[in-house]
Amino acid sequence: MAKRLTLYIMIGLALGLLTGWAINSAIADGTPEATERLKEIAAGFKIVTDIFLRLIKMIIAPLVFSTLIVGIAHMGDTAALGRIGARTMGWFIGASLVSLSMGLLLFHAIEGLVDLVAPGQGFGFKLPPPTETVGLEKSAFSLANFITHIVPTSIVDAMASNEIIQIVLFSIFAGVALTAIGERARPIVDWAEALAAMMLQITDYVMRIAPLAVFAAITGTIAVNGLGIIVTLGLFVGSFYVGLAILWLILFAAAFAVIGARTVTLLRYIREPILLAFSTASSEAAYPRTLEALDRFGVPPKIASFVLPLGYSFNLDGSMMYMTFATLFIARVYGIELTVGTQILMLLILMVTSKGIAGVPRASLVVIAAVMGQFGIPEAGLLLILPVDQFLDMGRSGTNVVGNAVATAVVARWEGQLDAPEPPEIEPPHAP
Incomplete structure (x- = not known):
């Protein structure tokens, strides 16, 4: 199923590019009427994508809750939990510093290239007035709000709103408590295992419409923006994707240093979640499949369900x-x-404010807007990159999946619990 699904998603991606380009070429003429017509068409396609993403969101909260409780309960002691948690956060902090620094170095690299090719001309954009705003809510991203937001006032509310970080905190408390009460916890642990199995089965049903959702997402995006917008901001988009490629190399090199030649196998196992996150521009959409891929790769569920x-x-x-x-x-x-x-200083501020942003629409732009205000950079500058943000978000989402899969596999190796991978899935023979 996995191999066929990956193929179908790629077909959906390719058909979406062609269909979106055809719609844009047939309708776009630069008039407001044509622009509105394209937006209406894209809104129709967006219904399919939204339904798929809502189905994914429906799965995530109970899946995180059940798998994390089972994982902690099976660890057997709080010392193992503390050790895994410390190793996980150590890797996350190091990866965050590398990622943020990569962005800084990448910018200076293209800045030097532009100055070499066209000295004194800068990037040559027609700039929006500095007083213009994008209308993004920035107040939520402060250190105080982030720390207090980690703690849920109600687990029911946290699950209803898919607040992953709050669900994780409650599940850690619940898992540790179940470990402490011993045999009396067995019925709850059994129930959580059954719940996790049920959610993974539901995931299998939902993923069958993933290729259609990918087709709709790409068609709508290309229909409105066309492929020309990528050419207009080609330096910005191209440079960012070059940076992502370098970051992938760094992440997989770090993984190779810890888990060796199996790093290549890891990439093969997570290619479907990467493609899904890329084509839907949503890391969240790939979460259930990433969890399954790591399990097949050999990461014990008790580690994957905690680290991921x-x-x-x-x-x-x-x-x-x-x-x-x-x-x-x-x-x-x-x-x-x-x-x-x-x-x-900006890098360190981003280090803090970038945490806990999963599930927030255009979360990266919100954080950028909040930080720019602290350094006197006009928020209007976001209007320059908004037209290509969907394409950039696709790359960001796919990279997020890579980073988390690598982190989970590395922690499993550090714990000495990385099992042998399952053999690739064999397609059932077709009926004659």
Whole structure:
């Protein structure tokens, strides 16, 4: 099923590009009427994508809750939980610093290239007035709000709103409590195992419409924006994807240093979740499949179900690299010079404010807007990159999956619990 699904998603992606381009070419003529017509068509396709993403969101909260409780209960002692937690957070902090620094270095690389090719001309964009705003809510991203937001006032409310970080905290408490009460907890643990199995089965049903959702998502995006917008901001988009490729190499090199040649096997096992996250521009959409892929790769469920949910709040590598890169890019096009010390301070602020953003629409842009205001960078600069943000979000989402899968596999190896991978799935023979 996995191999066929990956093929069908790729077909959906390719058909979406062609269909979106055809619609845009047939209708787009630069008039407001044509633009509105394209938006109406895209809204129709968006219904399919939204239904798929809502089905995924329906799965995530009970899946995280059940798998995390079972994983902690099976660890057997709180010492193992503390050790795994410390190793996980250590990796996340290191990966975050690398990702943010990559964004900074990438920006300076393309800045040097532009100055070499066209000295003194900058990036040559027609800039929006600095007083314009994008209308993003920035107040939620402060250190105080982040710390207090970790703790749920109600687990029911947290699950209803898919607050992964709050679900993780409650599930840790629940798992530790079940471990402490011993045999009396067996009925609850059995119930949680059955719940996890049920949610994974539901995931299998939902994933059957993934290719259609991918087709709709890509068609709608290309229909409205066309492929020309990528050419217009080609330097920005191209440079970012080059940076993502380098970040992938760094992540897999780090994985190779810990788990060896099996790193290549890991990439093969997670290719479907990566493709799904990329084509839907949603890391969340790939969560259930990533969990299953890691299980088949040999990561014990008790580790995968603990590390992966934490990663969705603390280890969004693609998003973090983008935040540094985009913030410095906007500062540069407005001619704002930032000292090395200021850039390092910005990096550290992004290190904190980038946590816990999973599930927030355009979360990266919200964090960027909040940080820009602290350094006198006009929020209007976001209007430059908004037209291509969907394409950039696709790359960010796929990279987030890579970063979290690598982190989970590495922690399993550190714990000495990385099992042999399951053999690739064999397709059932077709009936004659």
